[in-house]
Amino acid sequence: MTKEEALFQFLLRKADDSLILGHRLSEWCGHGPVLEEDIALSNIALDLIGQATELFKYAAEVEGKGRTEDDLAFLRIEREYRNVLLVEQPNGDFGKTIVRQFFFDQFELLFYQALTQSKDDHIKAIAEKTILEIRYHARHSAEWIIRLGDGTEESHERVQKSINELARFVDELFYQDEVDEILINAGIIADSKKLREAFDKNVADILSEATLSLPENNWQNKITSGRKGIHTEHLGYLLTELQYMQRTYPGLQW
Amino acid sequence: MSTTKEITSEYIWKLLEEVPDPEIPVVSVIDLGVIRHVIKEDDGSWTIKMTPTYTGCPATNFMAMNVVSRLKEDGIKSKVDIVLSPAWITDYITEEGRRKLKEYGVAPPQQGGDSSTLFGKRPDVICPRCDSTNTTMVSNFGSTACKAFYKCNDCLEPFDYFKCHK
Numbered sequence: 220m221t222k223e224e225a226l227f228q229f230l231l232r233k234a235d236d237s238l239i240l241g242h243r244l245s246e247w248c249g250h251g252p253v254l255e256e257d258i259a260l261s262n263i264a265l266d267l268i269g270q271a272t273e274l275f276k277y278a279a280e281v282e283g284k285g286r287t288e289d290d291l292a293f294l295r296i297e298r299e300y301r302n303v304l305l306v307e308q309p310n311g312d313f314g315k316t317i318v319r320q321f322f323f324d325q326f327e328l329l330f331y332q333a334l335t336q337s338k339d340d341h342i343k344a345i346a347e348k349t350i351l352e353i354r355y356h357a358r359h360s361a362e363w364i365i366r367l368g369d370g371t372e373e374s375h376e377r378v379q380k381s382i383n384e385l386a387r388f389v390d391e392l393f394y395q396d397e398v399d400e401i402l403i404n405a406g407i408i409a410d411s412k413k414l415r416e417a418f419d420k421n422v423a424d425i426l427s428e429a430t431l432s433l434p435e436n437n438w439q440n441k442i443t444s445g446r447k448g449i450h451t452e453h454l455g456y457l458l459t460e461l462q463y464m465q466r467t468y469p470g471l472q473w
Numbered sequence: 474m475s476t477t478k479e480i481t482s483e484y485i486w487k488l489l490e491e492v493p494d495p496e497i498p499v500v501s502v503i504d505l506g507v508i509r510h511v512i513k514e515d516d517g518s519w520t521i522k523m524t525p526t527y528t529g530c531p532a533t534n535f536m537a538m539n540v541v542s543r544l545k546e547d548g549i550k551s552k553v554d555i556v557l558s559p560a561w562i563t564d565y566i567t568e569e570g571r572r573k574l575k576e577y578g579v580a581p582p583q584q585g586g587d588s589s590t591l592f593g594k595r596p597d598v599i600c601p602r603c604d605s606t607n608t609t610m611v612s613n614f615g616s617t618a619c620k621a622f623y624k625c626n627d628c629l630e631p632f633d634y635f636k637c638h639k
Binding site (some may be wrong): 256262267272340358361 | 562
């Protein structure tokens with residue numbers, strides 16, 4: 220695998236994470252539990268889709284086959300999406316959406332901070348821009364984890380249930396293969412293994428304040444197939460909606 | 474339209490003062506500090522380097538379009554290049570821009586917040602109507618990506634706060 224091929228794969232993976240989670244959050248638009256949260260989740264969705272656009276643009280440039288960011292976002296089949304499984308999980312109740320966001324934000328906060336040191340100028344520029352947005356997202360989801368966990372019996376129970384359900388997807392955030400090795404060695408991306416300790420500590424601290432905990436012995440359930448394009452059944456339904464316009468009216472523009 | 478007058482970059486900067494932000498029309502793209510460079514090309518056209526406030530800001534393309542059409546009114550051919558680096562931060566908003574925001578009822582970004590830690594102190598936001606610092610954040614996400622939603626505990630007015638971004 221050449222460095223360019225690795226870079227393309229990496230950009231696709233991170234772009235897909237942002238695109239798919241952005242789409243999931245956009246499903247809340249008009250359905251939020253309160254107006255402020257409806258607006259907050261839609262705002263975060265917008266940031267994520269903006270980040271995906273930048274990453275796809277660069278991916279298309281690196282690939283050099285004349286595809287655009289829109290081609291990459293809308294015209295691939297399910298197996299070609301490289302997002303982690305966590306982001307495609309359905310919204311569930313507001314608490315579940317927050318748990319999914321919390322795990323993701325805590326990872327992104329460390330990962331994009333590290334990417335601001337990238338030796339690739341383009342990735343560095345994207346990271347310096349997006350880290351400012353991620354800080355707002357991370358605070359939002361962490362504050363809600365505390366409020367819901369240390370809230371009523373009902374909110375505590377629901378959020379704990381979602382943590383138990385989604386914790387098995389956390390490991391995939393740290394998934395590494397040849398793609399990562401090539402780029403880590405070239406100083407283009409950060410070694411996520413080195414971020415794991417900080418991640419575990421930050422998550423544990425916030426969950427502890429929220430009187431919540433990670434499930435024990437969840438190792439047997441860990442799944443990390445999203446990066447290889449093997450997804451849970453939920454992604455197919457999401458893509459059906461995401462791609463509908465471009466599949467029905469190819470090349471349609473606003 | 475052809476013109477014999479030499480068009481200078483100062484002239485371009487001046488014209489851009491007339492291009493408003495589509496979301497907050499009282500401030501111009503110059504007030505916002507989103508214009509990085511204006512460059513004259515060999516063929517006499519101009520390239521405007523502009524940076525987005527937020528990556529997903531839907532106003533970015535609209536602003537770029539408004540820049541091109543404003544310059545076109547003066548017979549100047551131009552294109553806008555969106556650049557990410559250096560990343561836009563709220564410090565780029567000019568003094569004039571801050572004054573106009575406040576006048577419009579949007580509290581300008583405040584110093585004094587701490588974004589280095591997750592739960593760092595939020596800045597004291599001043600009510601744009603009565604200048605009270607006795608204000609409460611309602612939501613950190615407002616009507617657009619760049620704003621948060623506050624209320625004043627003295628004059629009781631709700632207001633938008635242009636979030637500090639740095």
